[in-house]
Amino acid sequence: MIIIIGATGTIGSTLLERLVDLGVPARALSREPEKLRDQIGEKGRSIIEVASADASDPESLRRAFTGGSQLFLAMSNSPRQIELETSIIQIAAEAGIKHIVKISSPAFEKSSPVAVAGWHQQIEKTLRDSGLTHTVLRPYAFMQNLLNLAPTIATQDVFFGAMGDSPCNFIDCRDIADVAAEVLTNREVSGQIYTLTGSEIFSYPQIAGKLSALLDRPIRYINMEPQALNRNLIEHGHMPPWIANHVVEIQAMATVVLERPTDTVKRLLGREPRTLDAFLKEYVENLQ
Ligand SMILES: NC(=O)c1ccc[n+]([C@@H]2O[C@H](COP(=O)([O-])OP(=O)(O)OC[C@H]3O[C@@H](n4cnc5c(N)ncnc54)[C@H](OP(=O)(O)O)[C@@H]3O)[C@@H](O)[C@H]2O)c1
Structure with missing residues (x-):
């Protein structure tokens, strides 16, 4: 039995759809199980517990892990992430789970620290020390994050950042879910570390150009100093300071560490990753 933590989340919800399509039974966990039952619908409920x-x-984890053989773990970021994921890994090992698939993040250079990436590195170490077979998925920025830019695009025709014109990797979460389904169902590719990206890199000015063409009006990218972006995210975006810090750290990192696409999605799935152009076209209604 495959146990899913993060089943209501961005990646996990799509992973459940894939498993339902494949007819692979799983047990999906949530702090709000009724909401999850509604999410998966009648067809999902015939396959997913x-x-x-x-x-x-x-x-609650001990009960939920009983009879489990594999665990998918995508935990939302929080200052308790290390503590919670460490507990999950320990209890999974005690419960007899044999394989854990963890959503992590890219491993960055020491010269450009990103606190959340450091948390993931620590959790990956716990996984290594556990002796369990583990597959680590390290995706770059989700294309779905771009939907967070919608409010200022809609009201001011602008979006803000601190990445200058540095090109970055983006990946569609549906490709991450497809890779997760593959590593959960094909032993030959499990037990590895996979860095996941789309097939091209794009800068924020290039994305502004794409949005201008799609929305048929000029959309501008406004570059800010990291500290000014941090204040803006807290004061106008109402973000908790630790999330604002994370966003700024990631963007500052992109200006110093060159990002390159990997061919991992194609190698694992036998097809090209979804493109940013296709994503923006599909979600254009959510961005105006
Ligand atoms: N956004 C990016 O660009 C990016 C890039 C690289 C890596 N990542 C990593 O991706 C991960 C997040 O993946 P995601 O976006 O798919 O997740 P998400 O949408 O943030 O949601 C993840 C899940 O966490 C579960 N959760 C939170 N607290 C929990 C708790 N105490 N007990 C049980 N479940 C709990 C939630 O389940 P319920 O609420 O249903 O209980 C939810 O389904 C993070 O670790 C992040 O660092 C993100």
Whole structure:
């Protein structure tokens, strides 16, 4: 039985759809199981079992992991991420789970620290020390993050950042979910570390150009100093400071570490990754 943590999340919700399409049974966990039952619908409920679990409640994890052989783990970022994922890994090992697929993040150079990436590195070490077979997926920025730019695009025809004109990797979360389904169902490709990207890199000024063409009006990218972006995200975006710091750290990192696409999605899935152009076209209604 495959256990899914993060089933209501961006990657996990798509992974469940893939498993349903493949007819692969799984047990999906949530702190809000009723919401999850509604999310997966009648067809999903015929294949996916839903259970209640909270990573901060070890007893709920023990119950939910009973009979599990594999665990998919995509935990939303929080200052408790190391503590919660460490507990999940320990309880999974005790429960007899044999293989963990973890959503991590790119491993950055020491010269450009990104705190959340450091958390993932620590959790990856716990996985290595556990002795369990583990597959680590390290995706770059989700294309779906670009939907967060919609409010200022809609009201001011602009979006803000601190990446200058540095080109970055983006990946569609649906490709991450497809890779997760593959590594959960094909033993030959499990037990590795995979860095996941789309097939091209793009800068924010280039994305502004794409949006201008799609929306048929000029959309401008406004580059800010990192500290000014941080203040803007907290004061106008109402972000908790630790999330604002994360966004700024990631963008500052992109200006110093050159990003390059990998061919991992194509190697694992036998097809090209989804493109940014296709993503923006599909979600244009959400961006105006
Ligand atoms: N955004 C990016 O560009 C990016 C890039 C690289 C890596 N990542 C990594 O991707 C991961 C997030 O993936 P995602 O976006 O698919 O996730 P997400 O949408 O943020 O949601 C993840 C899930 O976390 C679950 N969760 C949160 N707290 C929990 C708890 N105490 N107990 C049990 N479940 C809990 C939620 O389940 P319920 O609410 O249903 O309980 C939810 O389904 C992060 O670790 C992030 O660092 C993100």
